[in-house]
Amino acid sequence: MRRRGARAVLLLAGALACCVLAGLAVGSQPVALPDVWSALTAPTGSPADVVVRELRVPRTLLGLAVGAALGMAGVLAQGHTRNPMADPGLLGVGAGASCAVVLAIQLLGVRSPAGYLWFAFAGALLAAAAVAALAQAVRSASPVLALVLCGAVVTAFLSAVTSALVLADATTLDAFRFWSVGSLAGRRTEVLLPVLPAIAAGAVLALANAPGLNALALGEDAARALGQRVWLTRATGLAAITLLTGAATAACGTVGFVGLVVPHLARDLVGADVRWQVPVAGLAGGVLLLAADVVGRVAVRPGELQVGIVLALLGAPFFVAVARRRRLVAA
Structure with missing residues (x-):
């Protein structure tokens, strides 16, 4: 190996x-x-x-x-959900970032990629926190299934809010579409430098989460028998996915x-x-x-x-x- x-x-x-x-x-x-x-x-x-x-x-x-951030987040997302078709956006991070950017454009008149950055990152973190809280509140025999379903619900809700705000204002639509398509053009150091600490922290968490994810692949009971604290492994993975995907989306928009x-x-x-x-x-x-x-x-x-x-x-x-x-x- x-x-x-x-x-x-x-x-x-x-x-x-x-x-x-x-x-x-x-x-x-x-x-x-x-x-x-x-x-x-x-x-x-x-x-x-x-x-x-x-x-x-x-x-x-x-x-x-x-x-690099999206690649590592994808490994964790597919590993934790046990779904080879899963994407980091499954946990609502991208939808939260998009909704926050639309609100920043419409309410505060933000127009530059550097201006979108902090709103997008805050929206991504809040959406991931909402998904985690809902999944914790749902009484389900499968925590993984609860996390995926709550992520789908939050994503659908935030996407609907974003669409309603964008369609109601042509100016917001014009500004938002250049960010939402996913682009590296026009991004300079004022966009790069703020996201690097979040990506670095997410990468460290992803590497730390990898051994626990190997154990979880055998099943949660087997992982507990091997000494893994399943809740900590899940929480570490979710934090890593949120940091990596949130930073990437905040910097470049939705890159699928x-x-x-x-x-x-x-x-x-x-x-x-x-x-x-x-x-x-x-x-x-x-x-x-x-x-x-x-x-x-x-x-x-x-x-x-x-x-x-x-x-x-x-x-x-x-x-x-x-x-x-x-x-x-x-x-």
Whole structure:
């Protein structure tokens, strides 16, 4: 397992390095790799230096952080719900962030990505807290099922509120649609820096949660027999998912399919051990998001497709393929 995991890490690290270089060099104004290196090490103030340092470096770093966060959150979400079709947004985090952004736009006139950031993160945290509280109040023989159902209810309610607010005001709709589609464009260091502590804390919790999730895969009774405190494992996982998904959504809007696709890739690469899945999913998430961002820059040049659109176009066929494979296995 260690050799298999090490090979996967090395493979993904190489792919990630290529994606980072592409993210710095490719765009509406292509920059040669020697000029990229010069801009990073000995800038002279040329237009290429400004493009690389002021625009593409923050955008690339943010894509790496958000992709890693969504990939790790996806592993935990699918592990805790025991559902290979689960997505981090299942717990209402994305819907809470969207609802908070709409309220900020409509009530306070917020218009910039940096302004959306704190409202989105607060909305994500409140939605996750509401889901956890409802699941705790529901008397159910299956805590996992209660968590999933309460997440679906909270997501549906907040999505309805968001739709009602957006449809009632054309100005809010115009401002909100650019955030909701999921994008790295226009995000600079004022967006990147505030979310890094939350992503780092979520990553630490995810790594700490991995051994307990391995035990829970055997069943809650078996996990208790192995000395696991199931409630603590569940709470740690929920906190990690909330921090990772909330920070990613606050920074870039709703970015779909990364949390769904990447855990399957991680399992194919390293097997069922969640201790390896979490870091591998972090690397794979960064690769996927940066690659999708580069594709979006060149697909409709000189224009640009938002990364959320590219991921939807790539992720939907993958979702169908996974569902079909599971039906074949079940048959």
